[in-house]
Amino acid sequence: MFKLVRRGIAANLGRLLLTLASVFIGVAFVSGSFVLADSLRAVFSQVSEDIFAGIDAQVQAVEPELSSGFDLPRFDGALTEDIRALDEVEYAEGGLFAFEQTYTLDDEGEVNRPLGPPVFTSSWGGPSPVSAFTLLGGEAPAGQEIAIDQLQADTAGFEIGDTLTVALPTGQPEEFTLSALIDFGEGGAGGSYFNLFDLATTQRILELEGQVDSIVVAAAPGTDTDTLLTALDAVIPEGLEARSAEDVIADQEEEFGTVIDLIGNVLLGFAIVVLFVSIFIIYNTFAILVGQRTRQLGLLRSIGASAAQVRTMMLIEAAIIGLVAAVAGLFGGIGVAWLLKQLFSTAGGAFPDGPLEIQPRTIYVVVVVGLLVTLASALIPAFRASRVSPLEAVRDGGRKERSMLFRVVSGSAVILPGLILLGFGLFADIDGTAERLAAIGVGGGLSFLGVSMLSALFAEPLGEVLGYPIEKVKGVTGRLARENASRHPQRTATTATALMIGLALISGVAVLTASLLRTFDQLLEEAIVADLFVFEENQGLPFPAVVVDELEKLPEVDAVAGFATIEARVDGEVSDVAAYETATGIEVVNVGVSQGSIDVGTGGIAVLSDRAEELGLVLGQSVEVEFEDGFVTELTVEAIYQEDGFIGAPFVVDRALSSEHVASDDVGFVGITLAEGFDITAARTAVEAAVADVAQVVVQDNSEFRAEAEEQISQLQVIVIGLLVLCLVVAFFGIVNTMALSILERIREIGLLRAVGMTRSQLRASVRWEAVIVAVFGSLLGIIMGVLLGWATVTAVPDITGLAIPWTQLVIYLVVGAILGVIAAYFPAARAARLNVLDAIAHE
Amino acid sequence: MPTTSPTISATMAARAVDAIKVYGSGDTEVHALRGVNVGFERGRFTAIMGPSGSGKSTLMHCMAGLDRLTGGEAYIGDVAISTLNDKELTRLRREKVGFIFQAYNLVPTLNARENITLPLDLGGGDIDDAWVDEVIDAVGLSDRVTHRPNELSGGQQQRVAVARALATRPDMVFGDEPTGNLDSRTSSEILTFMRSAVDELGQSIVMVTHDPISASYADRVLFLDDGKIVHELFAPTTDSVLDAIRDLGH
Numbered sequence A: 001m002f003k004l005v006r007r008g009i010a011a012n013l014g015r016l017l018l019t020l021a022s023v024f025i026g027v028a029f030v031s032g033s034f035v036l037a038d039s040l041r042a043v044f045s046q047v048s049e050d051i052f053a054g055i056d057a058q059v060q061a062v063e064p065e066l067s068s069g070f071d072l073p074r075f076d077g078a079l080t081e082d083i084r085a086l087d088e089v090e091y092a093e094g095g096l097f098a099f100e101q102t103y104t105l106d107d108e109g110e111v112n113r114p115l116g117p118p119v120f121t122s123s124w125g126g127p128s129p130v131s132a133f134t135l136l137g138g139e140a141p142a143g144q145e146i147a148i149d150q151l152q153a154d155t156a157g158f159e160i161g162d163t164l165t166v167a168l169p170t171g172q173p174e175e176f177t178l179s180a181l182i183d184f185g186e187g188g189a190g191g192s193y194f195n196l197f198d199l200a201t202t203q204r205i206l207e208l209e210g211q212v213d214s215i216v217v218a219a220a221p222g223t224d225t226d227t228l229l230t231a232l233d234a235v236i237p238e239g240l241e242a243r244s245a246e247d248v249i250a251d252q253e254e255e256f257g258t259v260i261d262l263i264g265n266v267l268l269g270f271a272i273v274v275l276f277v278s279i280f281i282i283y284n285t286f287a288i289l290v291g292q293r294t295r296q297l298g299l300l301r302s303i304g305a306s307a308a309q310v311r312t313m314m315l316i317e318a319a320i321i322g323l324v325a326a327v328a329g330l331f332g333g334i335g336v337a338w339l340l341k342q343l344f345s346t347a348g349g350a351f352p353d354g355p356l357e358i359q360p361r362t363i364y365v366v367v368v369v370g371l372l373v374t375l376a377s378a379l380i381p382a383f384r385a386s387r388v389s390p391l392e393a394v395r396d397g398g399r400k401e402r403s404m405l406f407r408v409v410s411g412s413a414v415i416l417p418g419l420i421l422l423g424f425g426l427f428a429d430i431d432g433t434a435e436r437l438a439a440i441g442v443g444g445g446l447s448f449l450g451v452s453m454l455s456a457l458f459a460e461p462l463g464e465v466l467g468y469p470i471e472k473v474k475g476v477t478g479r480l481a482r483e484n485a486s487r488h489p490q491r492t493a494t495t496a497t498a499l500m501i502g503l504a505l506i507s508g509v510a511v512l513t514a515s516l517l518r519t520f521d522q523l524l525e526e527a528i529v530a531d532l533f534v535f536e537e538n539q540g541l542p543f544p545a546v547v548v549d550e551l552e553k554l555p556e557v558d559a560v561a562g563f564a565t566i567e568a569r570v571d572g573e574v575s576d577v578a579a580y581e582t583a584t585g586i587e588v589v590n591v592g593v594s595q596g597s598i599d600v601g602t603g604g605i606a607v608l609s610d611r612a613e614e615l616g617l618v619l620g621q622s623v624e625v626e627f628e629d630g631f632v633t634e635l636t637v638e639a640i641y642q643e644d645g646f647i648g649a650p651f652v653v654d655r656a657l658s659s660e661h662v663a664s665d666d667v668g669f670v671g672i673t674l675a676e677g678f679d680i681t682a683a684r685t686a687v688e689a690a691v692a693d694v695a696q697v698v699v700q701d702n703s704e705f706r707a708e709a710e711e712q713i714s715q716l717q718v719i720v721i722g723l724l725v726l727c728l729v730v731a732f733f734g735i736v737n738t739m740a741l742s743i744l745e746r747i748r749e750i751g752l753l754r755a756v757g758m759t760r761s762q763l764r765a766s767v768r769w770e771a772v773i774v775a776v777f778g779s780l781l782g783i784i785m786g787v788l789l790g791w792a793t794v795t796a797v798p799d800i801t802g803l804a805i806p807w808t809q810l811v812i813y814l815v816v817g818a819i820l821g822v823i824a825a826y827f828p829a830a831r832a833a834r835l836n837v838l839d840a841i842a843h844e
Numbered sequence B: 001m002p003t004t005s006p007t008i009s010a011t012m013a014a015r016a017v018d019a020i021k022v023y024g025s026g027d028t029e030v031h032a033l034r035g036v037n038v039g040f041e042r043g044r045f046t047a048i049m050g051p052s053g054s055g056k057s058t059l060m061h062c063m064a065g066l067d068r069l070t071g072g073e074a075y076i077g078d079v080a081i082s083t084l085n086d087k088e089l090t091r092l093r094r095e096k097v098g099f100i101f102q103a104y105n106l107v108p109t110l111n112a113r114e115n116i117t118l119p120l121d122l123g124g125g126d127i128d129d130a131w132v133d134e135v136i137d138a139v140g141l142s143d144r145v146t147h148r149p150n151e152l153s154g155g156q157q158q159r160v161a162v163a164r165a166l167a168t169r170p171d172m173v174f175g176d177e178p179t180g181n182l183d184s185r186t187s188s189e190i191l192t193f194m195r196s197a198v199d200e201l202g203q204s205i206v207m208v209t210h211d212p213i214s215a216s217y218a219d220r221v222l223f224l225d226d227g228k229i230v231h232e233l234f235a236p237t238t239d240s241v242l243d244a245i246r247d248l249g250h
Ligand SMILES: Nc1ncnc2c1ncn2[C@@H]1O[C@H](COP(=O)(O)OP(=O)(O)O)[C@@H](O)[C@H]1O
Pocket: B023, B024, B030, B031, B032, B050, B051, B052, B053, B054, B055, B056, B057, B058, B059
């Protein structure tokens, strides 16, 4: 038995390797997503541990429920002295940390910053034994001195002793001498930049005199952490807490964990899609192998192999392939993880260095997934193999095609429930997008299967139609190609399936993203009325609201509004709230006010219509709002609005009110309309001059701003399609495989053609054209399926309103599909042409 | 050597009673066997002749448990084949029956010896190596046991097939034109070997053949026409077989 399996594998090595390749890719992605996530987690926890080395406890504000910024709440730094005075304390130091506040400037006055990761401003924790930072060279900063990280220094070309101009949140850049280069923890912090000053300077430039956001504490010798915490609790006021270093580290790890899990899950999602495609390919390969081995299977049955033995034999073969693919995929995954790290790094993300982590969990999951996927795909072919009659050993005439009736019945049995579910998901009155998408997902999956089962029905007529022009142009080779493609509809359909699935996924996504883009475009068109926009170029990060005041002074400016998103408790629920100058905001952004006036003033609030309905709020009613500083007020509902797409929050308050109650008065963007009689170019220059001191922001006009926003979605599309191209790679292996098998099936016939005078090149041409027909057939079906599924999804998601079908892209996919077919046919065609005529005729 | 048709009895190696086989249905109905009664004695070599399409292969397949009869019954020893389920049938094929096909009946990925022991391997029991060696020796393949089928001549391949059929010491060996693809010299080697298996090992063999010379190796020749046994001949010679064929009008 094992011998038979082993020899069978050896004899079919080539095609099994191709099958293996498709399992491998899927498995490698699963493994890669685990390895990457685990490695990141390990690196970040190492960083956290480095930072807290030597520290036993930290005093910080109790995490507030409401907070609009990224920064920790600040408190009075005088507490540091009280803590130092404790007997249990060896050492204590206050620190102040801020996210995206100061930037070093280059010669042109542009900010230095990495592409993805943030820029941190922090007080220098040294020269204490507990500093989070390590001096790489130079002296700790004091007064008008700054220390920066090595990465930033290298990138910007700064050296110790240089005078750096630093943009500050005050809007007044200052000069600092570069006194030191530092490292955060050990091994950097994922490409972030650091600007460090002594504590007093940090407090001054952040306009937080006397404030700190944490006090780190080292215990006196012989004092354990619990004793230390108890002692600290006795001196710290209400609203602050003392936490052990372990707890703080654990919290940080959890925070990193969410982001890392997200990356891991996205990768895993792609892995699942790739595995889905692989299942079809493995199934196909085994189905064809069984077909080709019918005679041999019949022979085994005739000399006494039981059905169970034949089945086991096929399954062992599958298990071996699955296992090999899984092990290879495990290592491949390490490659994938490494590659992704490089990719992120070249994109500016500079992943922290660290070894790749391979946890036992990764190994089991990968091995189990590889095995299960392969075995599951081989199950049906194995059962079919076990049902081969012993008489097949003597029967001539190759593979039997399944009856059309059987195919129609079984295909319909799958596709009908699929379509019903799909229709249900699309048109039925279901609450919730998730349920709707689930119905569409399962329905779509079933329809997929059904179409692939039924595709043999279309293979004959479509093969004839697609082959017609080829026959007209290429004569006899074209005719043979056409006949071969339409003669065995099942074979053609099987070969085409792989491509069909790959292209269906890609075109589905193409339709979805094109529709998203159109929807977004419509949204922007309606929402944006401002002439000019000011925002942080890189990531749309918040910047100081002083900009708004500066701009108001300009004669060129008619209306200006700065938009912030804060957190507040509205009617008892924590929610995002948009805050802007509501009197002028209407000139800048159109939120589709349906009732009342959006100029709500400091005593009013505007509510999104959906939310108003949910909360039962009507115009004139009052609602309780609590801000992050604890301030509670009753606001009157002054307006109901329809469009939250652009401001991204279900409530609007006036910024004059909110700015009084937030920790840092920042805005996400500023919109401006120009006064009558001013030329836009001149006005823009004036605006640019006015915001020059806040170096990180840029000014764009309406159409530039819109283009930029759209650009971001297009990038998303590129990334998604890029990863889906992987499915095409898998599909490509599939089509090479099935193409090779389908040629092998016909070796005798090929010998005959050659014997009656067909030349090698004619033979190659006919195989190639057949491949084109088959590939176009598969691509066409796939694209149709994809467009239908994309359309279905667009219909199901209420937020996507503009269905768009990217025809040009689809045509490109069709051509790519055909080209893939030709490439896939290259080796089988060459092999067929090389065959010795007599050997071919004698071939079993 | 008997010269009259033996009475069909349960002690025989294999027999068919009122065997009927119909392929297809309606317009395409083909009556391949129309009530065949035949018994094959133990330790005898029987040949079956008849024109193409007369039902010879069908009879072999149904008696060997490769296919099922439409009516009547086929027995191996006293076991009625139609009463067996798939598992029992598999066991019967593995242990009680040997089958030699005309061609293509070796597993290409296994070598000669592995092909011969395949039914034993499938059975999972201990393999009687001495017996296997004896069989291999008898068919003259001792120096070829590690060769794959594609490294063997047609005659050698067929010897492997015969050895495989004998390796399990089955109650009955069926052959469907086992020498049909071979030249006369190779044929005679194979037939001599089959003859000696009957004489020396007491094996029971029945084979289909078109060739009067091949038929003359048998103890008895049955003539089939249109799904019925129409004639039989004992202790045949090439000439007596030719005469019979002429008399039957072919
Ligand atoms: N699988 C089958 N389906 C339909 N008809 C068959 C099948 N096998 C054999 N036949 C028909 O049964 C008759 C007997 O065939 P067979 O036993 O192969 O004859 P022989 O071996 O004597 O040439 C022939 O008419 C043949 O066409």
